[in-house]
Amino acid sequence: MDRLSQVCGVVKIRRMTRIHVVLLCFVFAQGRHHGGKGDARDVCAKVCSCRANRSVVDCRDNRLTIVPNHLPHNTRELNLDWNRIGALDSGVFTNVTSTLKQLSIRYNNIIFINDQAFSNLTHLRVISLEGNWLETLPNDVFAACASNLKELSLAYNYLDLRVLNASLSAFPKLHKLDLSGSNFAAGPHLPEYFVNSTHLKELILRDVNFGEISAAFFAPLSEANQLRKLDMHNATITSVHPSAFAVFKNLNTLNLSGSFLSLQSLQNILAGFFNNSLGSLSLQGLRLTNVSSFPSDLLTNLEFSGLKKLHLDGNHEIFAGAIPPSFFQALSSLNELHMEKCGLNNLSNGSFTGLISLKKMNLKHNLISCRYGFQCKGLFSETAFASLEQLDLSDNVISMETDDLCIDGEIFANLQYLSLSNNSIKQVPKGLFAGLTSLQYLDLSFNPISSIQPHCFRSLHALQRLDIVGCSSLRHLHNGTFIGLRSLSKLHLHDNALEEVDKGALLGMGHLLELSLRRNRLTGATFSQVVAESPHLHYLDLGENLLDRPPKGLLQGARNLSRLLLEHNHISYCLGMPILEHLRVLNLSFNALSSPACFEHSFSSQLVVNLANNPFHCGCDTQFALLFDQSHAIVEQRSAHLCGGSVKSYGGRSIFEGSVSEWDCRVRGIVVPVVSALVAGFLGVIFGGVMVSICRVSCSSPSHKGDGDGSDSSCECGDCGMGMDDIHRRQRRRRRPKKSKRKSALSIVSDECLIKENDDEEDDEVPEEESEREEPSDVDQYEDHDINKMIDVIVSESNIDDLDNSETDRLTPGCFPV
Template sequence: MDIASFQTLLAFMYLTLPWRTNGAGGKHSTQSGCRLFYGVADCRHLKLSTVPQDLPADIEELLLDFNQIRTLYKSYLIRYQSLTTLSLNSNELKYVEPEAFSNSRLEVLSLHNNTINRMYELLSKALSLTPFLKKLDMSRNALTMDMVSVLLRNLTTLENLILDNNIIMRLDQTIFEGLLRLKEISLQRNFIYEIESGTFDRLVQLRKLNLAFNLLPCIMDYRLVQIQMLNLSFNCIEWFQSQESDAEFHLEILDISNNLLLFFPLLPRRNHLQSLLLSSNKIRFYGDIFGTNSSIADSLIVKNVTTNITNFDLWNEEILGDFSTLRYLDLSHNQFTYFPPGFFTSMTMLSYLKLSWNCLWTFSILPGEMDSSLEELDLSNNQLSELQVTQGYLDLIYFNLSSNNLHILPRYIFQSMNKIHTLDLSQNPFNLCEYETTSEVGTEDDKCVDIRHVPSLKRLYLSDCRMEFDAHRVFYGNKLTHLDLSYNHVKGIQFLVDIATTLQTLCLRSCLKFNATFDFSAFVSLIWLDISENALTTFPASLSGLSLHYLDLRKNSLISLPFYNSHDVGNLKTVYISCNPFDCCELSWFNLISRSSSIPDLDKVTCNFSSRYFPVQKLSESVLYSCQWRTGETWLYLLLTLPVCLTFLVALLLLFLTFKNNILQNLKRGCSRSTGY
């Protein structure tokens, strides 16, 4: 009885719970098709033309995105007085009744991708009756600055404003007037080419400002001390200069990437910068071109009929400002040929430095030049022929030197890196030091790069270094899990004996002999293998015993694959097999792997039949029929040849019977001989 009473009590509690906890996990649907879940009504993608009225009156969040609502009347929302979030994205909304939001407690309103620009004055009146509104999204509505000024009038509680993808061309001091609580503004993907001085000055709580993808030509008097994150990427900025003052700027993240900067930006003297993104500009230092002779330029700033002229030295290589808090610096895709002495000295907290895709010939990492806190350094795609590093000073986790012209590196540079995890030395013309050379003291070649005895190293990339790998143990003392040797010359894989049991990923693209035999049985941990572009004629049989998940066989000379049952396929999840001359009449293996594995290049897989290539997915009936005869059982051949043989025998028999008498007489004459007495 106790158990029955307890079950009855549970059933009663379940039936009497409020709507928001009804159903499995609080979920159920309405007649209009909306999905309900804990105070949220999800009515997206239902082709609704009005706001549904069959929802619980106490919903707090209503999602109406991707419907066909073009008008919003007061009667639509009067039922939902607890509503705090309303999303009407992508509805072609153009008419909003002035009192549409008067009975709600809206805090978040999203009107992205509509046509509110057509009757924006009415929407402005409706917004004025939202005393609790904190976040407003009016992106992609073809709004101009004048429209925005009207729409934002008296929205004193607003904290987050999104105006992306509109047609705003300039900003003046009136556009954000009275919005003193604004913390975030996003204006990306407009056509802003001018910002009037003082536009953001009175927004003392503003922390994030996004002006990416606009047409700003320069920032000549940056004075926003309150901003923490500023995004100016993808503009046309040629010059960035902050206000010359001792004021403390709270700027932490500054993004001026993908602009036209010619000089390193003149940043505030006192700041809290942690991330500085300057990639894809035209920045460089000009001292090597113009010498030490100074060239003074004047900047003219006009404000309130007052002219301010600032002088600065164009070729001065001294970097002003406090960089002691900087952790991430991206200078990639610029035109640096060198860095002046002491450039990185003040960056005592720098952890991530990207200098790839520049024009550097040499680079120094010496005490006093760069702090030892650096963890990631990318020098790829330069013209480096020399790298100067003090032994034991640099302790990186990630080091990228690929695509340079390095023939030699400082001896034991990597052995002193106790935390190095990833090392990319691809596309550099150097040789690796061999284990055998250590058998005699003093016999080591000083012109080799030593990567032995680096136990922390897990990922090593040596693609296209023009090296030859044979039996020499160049990875002695390592525990690599990822290795890329593509586009080198590999005579055998005995040199991998020291890392065979730890390797999980191995790339041998375009470096094996087409007729060579390789034994991969020792690579017990291998799960990812790339042996594409090798013109292999035979599939390595030792691979069948491995637990491979990924296998790339593209651009070889394989006629068939030795997959006869599901055991042969093993754990393969992804296989690339295109650009091989597979035999159209030997595709039983293909059906096997296509059922158990993914073949991303399936539409490019072809097979050969009578010197013609056909897509494997759409083999014609004639090819399949011909293959049946060519690869059929013995009875098919007998069935084909037996009628021919019988016909030939009958023809011989008829011929014999027809000319029997003549044949016998000729034989008789030929056999008769005269007898002498």
């Protein structure tokens, strides 16, 4: 407890609450072991993460209660944010005194800093102590590093900044100072330590209750000629002297967003920048007292300020739906105007008069409608927009229903970016974008568009990217829809409801590089040969559609395709897919493929293919792994390439698992013959002749001999070489009693088929002695009741009625279909 006694002797206990004392005691009682013993390797491996040859040490959010011991000796940057450190004692950074340049201990529980905590840290450039519980700082606590310190943050502590003169008096190279959330006690001006901040470039005073700002309030900063940015976001100001801000001769950026002040105070602040270099002004979400709207002359005093950027976002109550006449008249130098969420719904002629230099305008999240009865012509016919390059009108209620509405190409001759996303546009009429010859990006996403008239984009010769995404009513693209887009490189049409794309719908885009049609309703029949004139296409996304096969016709003109995405479709086969020599990524996962037959050709060794989660049909002769090896493709997610089907011995096994000889193929000798014969017998009963039906099922082209009455007919079962006479002979043999173990009719057929005996010249009657000398086959080892049990199991687990014609045609009695 000797350290605790020392701390408590230094800290002014009378200024601390009981909880501070308890916390401090807890820190020293619980935090000793967190420093740990060992070396830098232990710190990097167990406590922190290190990179750049252990020069950057990141210990964020590790519940540390003290600074770790044995930091790497070459540590340049140390981050201890979001821990539980309660104090910084003397010598805590001894191991890194000669190398440490950047130190961040934000949002901890620090209530005490020893006056020697930063001693010998002469190379320190950046210190951040934001979000702690500091009420005071020792004198000269930053003395050792003051000469080189460039950035200091003491934001959101409990500091009284008027008693810190000794601590903050000498920072000759300080560029950035953050004192947000601090307590400025009542006084005529800022603390005296600002007098020496001659190199200060950025001063952050967010969330400060300034009260009254007198004429001399910023006087200590009169010598700070390099100050460029003053951030007073969310400040509380009761009054401002008209000349209070005149001291800032070279100020470039002023942020008063969210501030609570009167209209008169705001006008006095802006008056101080008359004939000034102010370039950026942020007045977002102001909380003006006793004011219902902005006066039209609010910005008059900024006429000669050279203002380039103006942020007025979030002032929906003050603008009351409209912009006051001549409100921007004095801002002839303005380049950027941001009026997002201002509640605008009426844009009359003259609303933007004076903005002759405007290049970027943001009007997102307003109520602009352009419907009948609402004035919108001021937006699209304002002569002030001759220099406009970017216009964002997304998240409004524009419907384009007026007959005379047109985006004048002469006025918007320099427009390069236009966003109309998330509006109420139902159709895109021809001529809407006429004359926008400089437009490079157009966004029509998330509109209820149901119709896009042909040739509506014909004049957009410079357009490079077109987004029509998330239009749930768009089902059909007609011929000539995108005619004229000769410079287009990216076309995004995903997340629509497209069911039909005419052959000529996507023609005329000779430089198209990227096409996305993901999450539509396209099928193979409705989507073919649509990019025949896009030889440079290298990215095609058709994932999550209804395709049943790769679009062969579509790919004929895409020889340079490098990335093809077809996942989450219904593709059951991929035969005939052309070899794309430049293809590098092919995704066919989550389809209905039973075999990777499309890899019968050799692909590039750089191709990465994904066929995971397909119901591959596996058997004893499955050689998918060999097929992939021959194609030279790199298989992604190999563990997800599993056998499907109903054969339990294979289902769920990887198609790359082991070799052919390692498969459990006993099922071929027993179960499959039984299943084949059982199916044949079942179908035979239905058609009135068991063995005749077997041939009808198993023979692809049965031949009949005789006079046509069937008595001498002979059906050759091609796969087994077994005719009707052979089958009758086996039946008679089955009926003749014998001493050896008997075989069932199914076993006889299966066994004889499997060994492929040719008994064409064998007599109908076989001597009993010869029969008794027959060597038992594998099938003979099973009793009839065993076979019956297997049949019962098969019948219970199978549904013969589900067999389609293609499957029954391939069945041969007792033969395993290969």
